[in-house]
Amino acid sequence: MLSFLSTEGSSASSRELSRRVDDQDDILLDAYSQTVTGVAERVSPAVVHLNVRKPVPQNRRQQRQPGGRDSGSGSGFIISSDGFIVTNSHVVNGATSIEASLPDGRLFKAEVVGDDPATDIAVVKIDGNNLASMAFGESDRLRVGQIAIAIGNPYGFQYSLTAGVVSALGRTLRSQSGRLIDDVIQTDAALNPGNSGGPLVDSFGNVIGVNTAVILPAQGICFAVASNLAKFVVGKLILEGRVRRGYIGIAAQTVPLPPKWTQTLELPTSGGIQIQSVEDGGPASIAGLEAGDIIVQFDGRPVDSIDVLHKTLDETTIGKSATLWVLRNGGLKNVSVTPGELR
Known part of the structure; x- marks a missing residue:
């Protein structure tokens, strides 16, 4: 009898525990x-649909009337109340006309402010006031596994949201210009x-990336330009219309250094x-730089990240010679390099 009561009590406890776990x-x-619905409500007013018209490529003109135009679409997001919009370079590059459609139904003519094919980032401007806008977050604080929410206008449909996670960081992607984006x-x-140019946001609604590519026919492999790089490029485009930069011709990723290296080599x-x-x-x-080399200093300035x-x-x-500190095979090496201009 005592054994029966003990078994009954154990079963009841198990059921209670299971119920608590389910709850x-x-x-x-x-x-x-x-979290996801809250983010959607906060940021959706700042996500726009871009309808873009471009000249028909030469090799396709024979199929169309002379002077024909190609139409396409993409996404973008407003970053200032007066109408600066971030999108992808490949969405607006070469456009003859751009129309921005806001979620509230308003239509605006948009003009390209600046375009940087090397990072697939562009800025366009509409003539608006008191517009809803979004803010860039800090992509160097991201962690694999945290929530990532993509917003855009796939296939021309107005406003769609998908949620997932940050699958990996520090990837290298070749842009449509042929350059590597780190x-x-x-x-x-x-x-x-149609999602191209839309924002990738975190659980607080901050922009952590600019959606740029999907690998087909693979499933679940999509990419976004990190917000820290995008923010830097956007600032240059707004102020100067272009990004004139040096380059040394590498693809690289940020890595931590073992403490023993930093202490022993006094890095x-x-x-x-x-x-x-x-x-x-x-x-x-x-x-003479090689794959596997780790750059830690550029002309006296510490280099601890791609940004x-x-x-x-x-x-x-x-065009100016610079001295790099490079870790190779556990030792520190000085290498002289002369950056060229990124075209």
Whole structure:
């Protein structure tokens, strides 16, 4: 009898524990849902649909009337109340006309302010006031596994949202201009044609990336230009209309350095950028840099991330010899390199 009562009590406890676990799962799922819907409500007024017309490529004109135009679409997001919009370079490059459609139904003619094919970032402007806008977050604080929400206008449909996670950081992606974009975010938040140029946001609604590409026919492999790089490029485009920059011809990613290296070699930083590949005939190749090398300093300035290198390689570095500190095979090496101008 005592044994029977003990078994009954154990079963009841198990059922109670299972119920509590189920309740906790429901609470967590509801919290996730509330987060996503909250972000959608906050940022959706600042996401725009771009309808773009471009000249028909020469090899297709025979199929159309002379002077014909190609039409396409993409997404963008407003970053200032007076109408500056961030999108992809490949969406607006070569456009003869751009029309921006806001979620409230208003239509605006948009003009290209600046275009940077090297990072697939562009800025267009509409003549508006008191517009809803979005803010850039800090992509260097991202962690693999955190929530990532993509917003855009796939296939021309007005406003769609997909949610996923940050799948990987520090990817390298070749832009449509043929250049390599460093420090790209990989996400499984679904992107489709028309999502290009839309924002990738975190759980607070901050822009952590600019959606730029999806790998087909693979599923769940999508990419966004990291917000820190995008923010730097956008600032240059708004002020100067272009980004004139030096380049050394590498693809690289940010890596942490083992503490024993920083202490033993007395390095100026706890991180560096590891070269993944070297462009044939480029400045880095001529200087003797190799895949696997880790750059920790550029002409006396610590380089602990891709963002720092991009900002360091400004127009003042073009054609001027610079000394790099490079880690190779556990030792520190000085390498002289002369940056060229990125075209």
